[in-house]
Amino acid sequence: MYAVTQSEPGPPSVLTWSQVPTPEPTGDEVLIKIRSAGVNRADLLQRQGAYPPPPGAPDILGLECAGEIAALGPDADEWEVGDPCVALLAGGGYAEYVAVPQGQVVAPPEGVDPVSAGGLIEVAATVLSMTELAGLDSGDVFLVHGGAGGIGSFAIQYGRAVGTEVITTAGNADKLAYCRELGATHALDYHDDWVAGVAEATGGDGADVILDVIGAKYLSANLEAMAHDGRIAIIGLQGGSKAELDLNALLRKRGAVIAASLRSRPVDQKSAICAAVADDVWPLYADGAIRVPNETRIPMPEAARAHELLESGANTGKIVLTV
Structure with a gap:
């Protein structure tokens, strides 16, 4: 098969479309013939050498995919x-085939284009698992940083679907308008004093739950913007780790x-999260409460171009690689 590979950490140009052995499913794994794969910021970090795959995972990039079952391991009985x-993958999505435990595989959401489906489960599993840890509940004020990105595009809609008031941050007028279109009640330019904006939007009370992809750079500001009894859920470190x-x-x-990584969780936990996504999130796509975000499709052999686009900050919504 062909896959996106790299011989060393570096810029997007290190990514090449190369022939590699096709994986064989073992145990309860299934082999998926990939039709599309989502691009996530974790992929950029892995390419740079800053986010190695967990033990036993493929060193090929890619944390999510969509496709068809191509073969079954000897103990796989659900497909x-x-x-x-x-x-949901620990790695291996930037390829023509990937082997994955069957518990981390679910049917696509009803009515969603099969290519678009390749960019949905990583963000859904991340947001669902972290908002459950943070105790997000109907009536809460939910602050979502990076509202125009892949995580933010989903989190805004999910927050509205479960009855929260969503405040978000983004970087320019077009992205702020996009966030409001998705359902954010308040969209704040992060170049401005967004902490004051949160205070004004909430009558001084602050946000009950803050979903943060920035990390160190925003920690003090998030604490200031947080309500009493509030929770900061850190899922990214774009602004540093200390x-x-x-x-x-x-x-x-x-x-x-609260901080947690989805990729390093054991298979049983990831399987439970995938089942919860299928039960609780996919119906929201079917009934229109959540829609597929803005999407940029790029052929998988051109993965370097996809990484350049994501790193530029110019993209809105999700980038999906197509096979």
Whole structure:
């Protein structure tokens, strides 16, 4: 098969379309013939050498895909060859085939284009698992950073679907308009004083749950913007990994800072999250409560161009590689 490979960490130009052995499914794995794969910021970090795959995972990039079941491992009993599917991966999505435990594979959401489906499960599983950890509930004020990106495009809509008031941040007028179109009640330019904007939008109360893809750079500001009994859920480190935390301020707000990675979770946890996505999120696509975000499709052999686009910050919504 062909896959996107790299001989060393580096810029997007290190990515090449090369022949590699086709994986064989073992145990309860299934082999998926890939039709499309989502591009995520974690892929950029792995390409740069800053986010190695967990032990036993393929070193090929790609954390999600859509396609059809091509073969079954000896213990795989939940699928048949030819079934359409989407999968949450620990790696291997930038390829023509990937082997994955059957628990991390689900049917695509009803009514969604099969190519678009390749860019849905990673963000859905990330947001669903982290908002459950953070205790997001109807009536909460939900602050979503990076609202125009892949995570943000989903999180805004999911927050509205479960009855929260969504505030988001983005970088320019077009992206702010896009966030409002998705359902954000307030969209704030992060170049401005967005902490003051959150305070104004909430009458000084702050946000109950903050979904943060920035990390260190926003930690102090997030604490200031958080409501009493609020929770900061960190899912990305675009702004660095080390910062000082005013524990006295956290105590006064009775707050919590939560951080978790989806990729490194054991298979049983990821399988449970995938099942919850199929049960709780996919119906929201079917009834129109959540729609597929803006999408840029790029042929998989041109993965370097996809990485350049994501790194530029110019993209809105999701980038999907097509086979």
